[in-house]
Amino acid sequence: MSPMADEELSQSQTQNSPKFSTDLFQGFWHRPSLIPNIIAFQKHFQAHDNDIVIASKPKSGTTWLKSLVFTIVNRTRYSLSNTPLNTSNPHDLVPCFEYDLYKNQVPNNLTSISTPRLFSTHIPYSSLPESIKLSDCRIVYIARNPFDVIVSLWHFLKLPKPITLEECYEMFCRGEEPFGPYWDHVLEYWKESLERPNKVLFIKYEDMKEDPNSIIKNLADFIGFPISMEEEEMGIIEDILELCSLENLKNLKVNKEGKNRYSTRENKTYFRKGEVGDYVNYFSPSSIQRFSKIIEEKLGGSGLTFNMSYT
Template sequence: MASTDLKHMKEDQSRDGQEKISEENKVIHDYNNLILSLPREDDGSVSQYLYFYHEFWCPSTFIQSTISFQNNFHAKDSDIIAASMPKSGSTWLKGLAYAIVNRQYFTSLENKHPLLLSNPHELVPQFEASLYGGKDPVLTQVDVPNMTEPRLFGTHMPFPSLPKSVKESNCKIIYICRNPFDIFVSYWTFFNKIRLKKSLTELTLEEAFERYCKGICIFGPFWENMLGYFKESIERPYRVLFLKYEDLKEDVNFNIKRIAEFVGIPFTQEEENNGVIENIIKLCSFESMKESNGNNSGTVTVNVDREFFFRKGEIGDWVNYFSPSMIERLSKIMQEKFSGSSLSFKGCP
């Protein structure tokens, strides 16, 4: 190669490198300007602030991953998305969905079943935390891996904030919600465990409740998150299956069959006769998942201990924490926010 050609090649490489750096600097600059423009509140979870982006609250680390998800994800009609507010039963739902969809490959409860070796959040990855998140939230642009169809995903994002490709596709969304009283207690205890591990002071019940009532919680306000999916489930029941944690606990057999039918792979009579549904119930039970090898050590998603995802799994534990004034305040908020909809919860005062 002639020296002149070599010189030109080096100049081109240098120019390309400068252009790449310039593009990255622009991304960082635009991201920083976006953060500065957003409403923010002191955070009671683990980061310093929550920012109000696309009508929901989230830490800054999730903003760029949300943008990347919205811009780059291409939904397939065969996709299945497990959605929820945090601490509403999403771990259980992901486990059930994974077991139902993959039941032809795992017909027994042998120790080799992935749900006994891994956390459901690893098997059903979260868009905003696992797939489009990363150590560098500004520059992360991760392509969705080539997964076996039907692809299973999870999200806590409100329905209006989902990518256009999701809302315009025929993919299936299973949304699980929970009594807001129980959500609050689970949310507060969950993030205090994380805070203690990070040597941060615990957030008092009163501090956390004040934020919660204002809607300031990750992927909240909780009422907006719930109502978005609830309304969509009424308008397009073939697209969104709306489940309640309390109903699932009350009759898990019935609801497992609902999920299977909804995603287009109903149980055959032979499967029912052979106890496949009962096996899935046992495999995905709170006790089974909590005690499994996949959940008693290590971390998952955004560096959270696997064991933190399993506390009690009970209904009505909120009565052990709420004062009469707290009950009155949250009841009024729910009455006001859910007014005009038929959304209600068992066990609420």
């Protein structure tokens, strides 16, 4: 695909493709159908101290992180050759609060879930139930370069809706994308990870790609399932990374043909490229400069930065 021209960006509001509908709720933009689910989640969920919650903006590496956390936690319960990950999509193994568990605004019975309970969410930290904030449960947050998030989300959204890349880009520039603004979402979890490092672990997708072994060890320590020296010498980290790799997961039958329980989408739509910096093939230098300036201004002074130098 050729880089997006600036003329197309300036005309994006007049494109025939419909705007992706979001409503403002508690300072963030959400799909209208999700807001009752979020309210039910806030009202009814009671966290356990050993719960593990995976949080992220959509298309930030959530599927990969779910598979890694599930495997780390269950590595003594299942052999890697006999893990449920081989026959179940990661989103079924680590259910999402707002899309799955509270999708009918009636809290599901969570007592049947084995401990530690693994959950996921895309909602911002400020909107989490107080029981999560006040308990000793752990939150693992994954953040990704916003340009790669835009491209990945566009590919994901365009299948059911004829949304253009230009419209997706403009949503992010306005901060009106699903679960946005992007900058407020990442900053909430970033600041909480600095103030409460035993509560929130902040991971960058790019760091996971660059040095996965170190991230895996740190992740395992944080969630209370440390990898022993003996396991490390036996190659358990490499085995986990191979099992949870994009190439392996996307070629499993369940992810090539099946669907997860809370979506009408085919599982294969959750596995695309997973590359770092692929956005340079979609955006012009001036488009990158425009949004980079917005991100730098919004994150300024926080200590949180993303590499924007893939051009």
